Amino acid sequence: MxxxxxxxxxxxxxxxxxxxxxxxxxxxxxxxxxxxxxxxxxxxxxxxxxxxxxxxxxxxxxxxxxxxxxxxxxxxxxxxxxxxxxxxxxxKLLSSDPVKRAKSKIIAELINSGIQPYQNANVIKKINVQMGKVKRIEWLNFYLNKGLKALEANLKNTKGRYCVGDEISIADLCLVPQVYAAKRYKIDVTKYPLINSVNLELEILPSFIKAHPDNQPDSLKNNN
Ligand SMILES: N[C@@H](CCC(=O)N[C@@H](CS)C(=O)NCC(=O)O)C(=O)O
Missing domain, CATH: 3.40.30.10 (Glutaredoxin)
Structure with missing residues (x-):
């Protein structure tokens, strides 16, 4: 349609x-x-x-x-x-092949429900206020590495040029922003060679660059 x-x-x-x-x-x-x-x-x-x-x-x-x-x-x-x-x-962001579709949704979900909620602004704010900065850093390190480790293991079975084979899928749309966030929280992403390599392939593509935080109207870079 x-x-x-x-x-x-x-x-x-x-x-x-x-x-x-x-x-x-x-x-x-x-x-x-x-x-x-x-x-x-x-x-x-x-x-x-x-x-x-x-x-x-x-x-x-x-x-x-x-x-x-x-x-x-x-x-x-x-x-x-x-x-x-x-x-x-x-x-096409979701393959018509049920296996490829499931594999890309698994990766998307791993990030969407398995990593992102732990780094969400209101969660981090609460931890910071209730437990302090050291605990906040510990929390982020623990949950982001736990999620990225699972993601890396998953990619062993699915990775081609991108997350699932050589075609872009919903999984890739979740991976690039997540890697960027992990780097902001000082996670060493080079510990995860498959994640790192997919990210390097994707982050140079025009649509990913266009959507990058630095290229948005509310980016601090555009407002200084
Ligand atoms: N599962 C939701 C999560 C949405 C979400 O957590 N958004 C974050 C930014 S990535 C947010 O608005 N956070 C506000 C807050 O934590 O106060 C989605 O995929 O859209």
């Missing part, structure tokens, strides 16, 4: 948000033009995701949110699936 783009989609997101970045890559790979609405997760007020106005859009107080085809969608994975189902042109 290929739908006409009646109104320009709107993406509420934040340049450094890994979940937003996944959706930005998908929108770029599908060549979908959209309006960028920045939500400053770290604003001086304590985070714009907690505002009354934003909470009405997403009671979970998280980005991304995509308004498309008159539907307001939250959760990056279903958003990517929706884009793949309705926009058949551009890169």
């Amino acid at each position: 290929n739908r006409a783009n009646v109104a320009r989609p709107i993406l509420w997101n934040y340049h450094l948000s890994t979940c937003s970045w996944r959706v930005r890559i998908a929108l770029s790979l599908k060549a979908i033009d959209y309006e960028y609405r920045a939500v400053d997760l770290l604003s001086k007020k304590g985070g714009d995701q907690f505002s009354t106005q934003f909470t009405k859009l997403n009671p979970k107080q998280e980005v991304p949110i995509l308004l498309i085809d008159n539907n307001l969608f939250t959760q990056s994975i279903p958003i990517i699936e929706y884009l793949d189902d309705t926009r058949t042109s551009g890169t």
Whole structure:
């Protein structure tokens, strides 16, 4: 099903948000033009995701949110699936082969539910306040390495040029932002040679560069 783009989609997101970045890559790979609405997760007020106005859009107080085809969608994975189902042109993000599809969703889920929630801004803030900076660093080191270790083991069975064989999939959209976040938290990603090598292949592709935090309107680099 290929739908006409009646109104320009709107993406509420934040340049450094890994979940937003996944959706930005998908929108770029599908060549979908959209309006960028920045939500400053770290604003001086304590985070714009907690505002009354934003909470009405997403009671979970998280980005991304995509308004498309008159539907307001939250959760990056279903958003990517929706884009793949309705926009058949551009890169196919979920293979029609059930095995490849399952393998790429396993990797996406490993990152989406197995790593990202542990590094989420509100979680880290709470740990910092309740347990202090040392515990926060310990927490991030433990959970990110635990997740990346499992991801590395998984890639042994699936990796080609990208996460699953030689075709880009939803797994790759999750991997690049996650590696970037791990590096921000000072995790040595070279300990994971397969993850590192897939990341190097992907991060030079135009859609991944276009979606990179530094290239977004709310990036500090664009506001100095
Ligand atoms: N499973 C959700 C997670 C969304 C999520 O956690 N977003 C983060 C940014 S990557 C967020 O908005 N965090 C706000 C906070 O922690 O206060 C998705 O994939 O969209």
